[in-house]
Amino acid sequence: MNIEPAPVTSDLPPIFADWFAARGWSPRRHQLDLLAARERGSSVLLIAPTGAGKTLAGFLPSLIDIHARGSRPAVERSESPLRDLMAAGDTKAALEAMREARKNPSRLHTLYISPLKALAVDIARNLETPVAEMGLDIRVETRTGDTGSAKRQRQKSDPPDILLTTPEQIALLIASKEAEELFASLKTVVLDELHALVTSKRGDLLALGLARLRALAPGLRTVGLSATVADPDALRRYLVPQPSDGEALSDLVMADPGASPDVTILASDERVPWSGHTTRYAIKDIYRLIGENNLTLVFVNTRSQAEMTFQELWAVNDEALPIALHHGSLDAGQRRKVEAAMAAGSLRAVVCTSTLDLGIDWGDVDQVIHVGAPKGASRLAQRIGRANHRLNEPSRAVLVPSNRFEVMECRAAVAALAEGAQDTPPLMPGGLDVLCQHILGCAVGSPFNADKLFSEVTSAAPYAHLNRETFDRALDFVATGGYALRAYERHARIRKRNDGKWRVANPRVAQTYRLNVGTIVEEAMLKVRLVKAGRKTPRGGMWLGEIEEWFVSQMEPCDTFIFGGHVLSLVGIRETEVYVSKTVSRDPKIPSYMGGKFPLSTYLAERVRDMVADPKQWKLMGPQVAEWLRLQALRSVNPARDQLLVETFPRAGRNYLVCYPFDGRLCHQTLGMLLTRRLERMGARPMGFVASEYALAVWGLGDLSLLIETGRIRLGDLFDEDMLGDDLEAWLDESSLFKRTFRACATIAGLIERRHPGKEKTGRQMTVSSDLIYDVLRTHEPDHILMQATRNDARTGQLDIGRLGAMLSRTRGRIVHKALDRVSPLAVPVLLDIGREFIAGEANEELLAEAADDLIREAME
């Protein structure tokens, strides 16, 4: 690992040294290294595990700097004379004094940017202690979406020394008239949880914001705080402006890694299921572990898993342990209550999703239980770090696999943790939709020159390789929609004036921009309201939280599901509200499991393939899994790690093809779509498919074994990389996933407004549905910049096309086919998923026909 030499040259100023001494602390090496970076004026990336005093390290240089600068902004000093003058009725002198004060109002020194507003608020609280104890005259404030408009306004005219905020607020501040003045004095930007920020579009938006800030505050220094990542250089590039020829890196400080975690895999006496994600079998074991510790975080991958686990735990909670639930769909007030109870030490366990992933200290967690697949080694390490925020004690964690494949995945993750291997995803080029939003934001702030903005944008690492032609198309999109048919010149949002600068055409454009800033496009959400059962026309009712529209859209009235820890029955849906009633049913029907947002990392996938291939490793995974893999070797074959096993077999009047790429559900789903198209053409009459994290099963009427043996289907051709050409293009026509990606891009780029001045609109209430826009655009201008943005996203996001390409090239010439007379042990889990998962693809039309046919049958009987 590459560690920058950072000699300790800084002696702490007395007031700071005394403070450390009074607490019996001495500054840690990495904290001093960060001070040294400040003296050199260098931007720096600090990589440190949880509990290493990362935040204090990030702020210490700023606190010292502001203290040395001498505090209290001009405005504040002038405030009392101003008041005196006003009181004395001398308005002219008062105005004069105010004008004087306005000349240099800004004393904003440090911006702290966090991905979570709760984190910003928490850090502000934590900063107050040292500031108060040292008696520093430093003002610290937060600014989030919750900050009142009066305070926000005041923060622009009279900013604090340190402002703690979120990427969206930075975008808004940049787009304000006061930006130039406000940021002129800015010296440092601290970016917390940088590893989490940079892999999203929020990271792209922030990168562009940083480029703007550097232009407004020359000499600006950045400090990135991050958990351990696979490629620190990518983050180092992110922190500093990139030259047009080559690359620049920030300094790097690595903190001591701390004690390695103590991670075990749950050894249950119960039978580990073949498939599924409920982990019901292990509930008693999980409950026992909770009872043995003070405070346990039970991490799960999805909201429905959280609900399920919470429900099951309470069903066995004989001792009435205080166990709570925390996930993003719950009402914010309820979440705050759980957090406060955690901090107060009155809870024994919290079942949570990624909402508790990031670094807020909610209490003395002494155990993490991870239910379900870890998906990635680095992500698991970060979650485990939530237990024991003290650096020198090992965190304790127990992994609970929910099925047999997950046993292998957990084993792979434990091995990776022991080696300190990292598998954080690589950084992607910046989104074009985000660029469009930023260009409009710049114009809203102050008129810009296109050449200058282009070089500013390309100084941001995610956009370093953006070419001028693409930039100009983005600019054209912002101005008039960027259509080849130049129909909207007179409706332009921004116009180039005589001085060559672009400025907004009218105030409504600025207003709309401010309402729609940001890159988080929510799934359409419906409000859940509790009403009495049996109401014909429900209305009102207690608000329980919000639920994704897709989830509800699969249900019929009277269907039951779990939400907020209750089993609820659907009463009806009206516009954006879902009415539910409580029910006594103990067996809620769970609509299709959507899987987690995070696919199995390529790194873990490789290790799992390795385990399947190597009999020596089988016994490590317990007798059940070892027996299962042994049986597979007997009945079929266990593929070598670089091979792709394809099995074909008949079952219940259908013929199945199952393959095992281990490349994640998204990638397999895309493969499934493309394979069924090809099998159709090859005469195999495919009827459907189902994808899991590990395997893909396709079934049809044609005798697949025979077709392959007689050479009518050549597997090399079937799995040829050229499927990513025409077949992919043709399929994208109908892909609802692709349309969803387009919706996000169109919303971020500002084509679809989430909110209009005066009234708020969400989801399907949008003026023209994005699906309809997509259909029209795809037919008439398939090369439009938003189509390009969508394709780029699809490559890495929803469709994982990049990974599919890598898989096809990895397995070329290494396909092993087994024609079997019945289902193989390895194939059982994915076949069990049929009926549980969406059967995606063209089957929709047939399903519709089926709905009509049913009716005919009913009518004839």
Place this chain on the structure above:
Amino acid sequence: MAGMLDLCGEALQVDPSGVVWWPDERMLIVADLHLEKGASLAARGALIPPYDTAATLARLAEVMMRLRPARVIALGDSFHDENVSAGLPAVLRERLRGLMAGTEWVWIAGNHDPLPPAGIGGDFTAELGFGPLLFRHEPNAGAARGEVAGHLHPAASVTVRGRSLRRRCAACDGGRMILPAFGAYTGGLNLREPVFRGLFDPKRLHAYMLGARTVHRVAGRRIGYAG
């Protein structure tokens, strides 16, 4: 044949494109074209692709080539925005004229287009009785046997094997029919929404859901609430 229905004794056919065909009269009925909706929204700041009018007319041309109607009835809201439609680009105006040539074309008034753009041609009326059928834009809540209307943009969702599918649809109970919206930028409204209440006999209601190649007839009680 898929999509055939009986309305007050007349045999009508719902076409997968979203128009309705009355073979005996060689009459094509189309609702809610919303031409120039894109341009209208652009004027208010949403620069959505300006190709919707061309797309809508192309689809209409395709179905007219196939069915060769003698009469066409556009059930109102044919033009999204009175002011913007006045500036309908010449090439599109010509294309529309080409479609109208050789047919008896009737524009029914809609709430978006109480008057058609000047000089567009065709007949213009608030409503039109033809045999036992009565064509108007907005369905009238009272009993109106033989009413054929648009305005509400009906859509239906149906759940099959745990999968919810949603399509635009025509809705008919044998006494009244409401057509799906045809325009490229027109969405759909679930038949379960309160606005449809009282318009149909629930026992006889069927949704004619528009599939890719055919029309799927689904009984009213099977129509889902979601979407």
